[in-house]
Amino acid sequence: AQTVTQSQPEMSVQEAETVTLSCTYDTSESDYYLFWYKQPPSRQMILVIRQEAYKQQNATENRFSVNFQKAAKSFSLKISDSQLGDAAMYFCAYRGLNFGNEKLTFGTGTRLTIIP
């Protein structure tokens, strides 16, 4: 079974600075997908960014980028120019590639606080 580990329960960053959230995972599959979801106080789950394991290029979405290290099974999220609206819980998630393996396996989350 796949597992996802987020070792930082809480992080804080000064507004406009850069912060990196860590995620590691364990799998025996060679191809899969990785995701970062954001959950603000409204509790709505919002997709931030996704990465296909068969792509070597790291995904980017505006101020959000990932550092995907397949051999190390590491998938960190970098938030540049942090904004107050980035304050939320961030969840790393894994999904397999094959049919019948569509479920998301989540880490325990990192609570990000933005300091004005």
Place this chain on the structure above:
Amino acid sequence: DAGVIQSPRHEVTEMGQEVTLRCKPISGHDYLFWYRQTMMRGLELLIYFNNNVPIDDSGMPEDRFSAKMPNASFSTLKIQPSEPRDSAVYFCASQRGTGGNEQYFGPGTRLTVT
């Protein structure tokens, strides 16, 4: 599109009562997922459907939980009888097709069992 719709948003019930949570997925999405979020266990999958057929129900905690998807636009998650340890936020999510397609989450139902 209205997104994934869940009802009710909040539910407070007494132990032993039946609880029914409802979900309307995004039109055209062929996958529907039920997740549960608790402080102790985090976010975990309960069950998911493809084209209204249950594919993986290994996360359903016990026989008190049941889920149905009678058609492509409606699903229910029922707990009978409810217990205090069932208190959680229950999310429904839907997805179009396979692969890395995004799962769109509903706003969740916060269930409190007293």
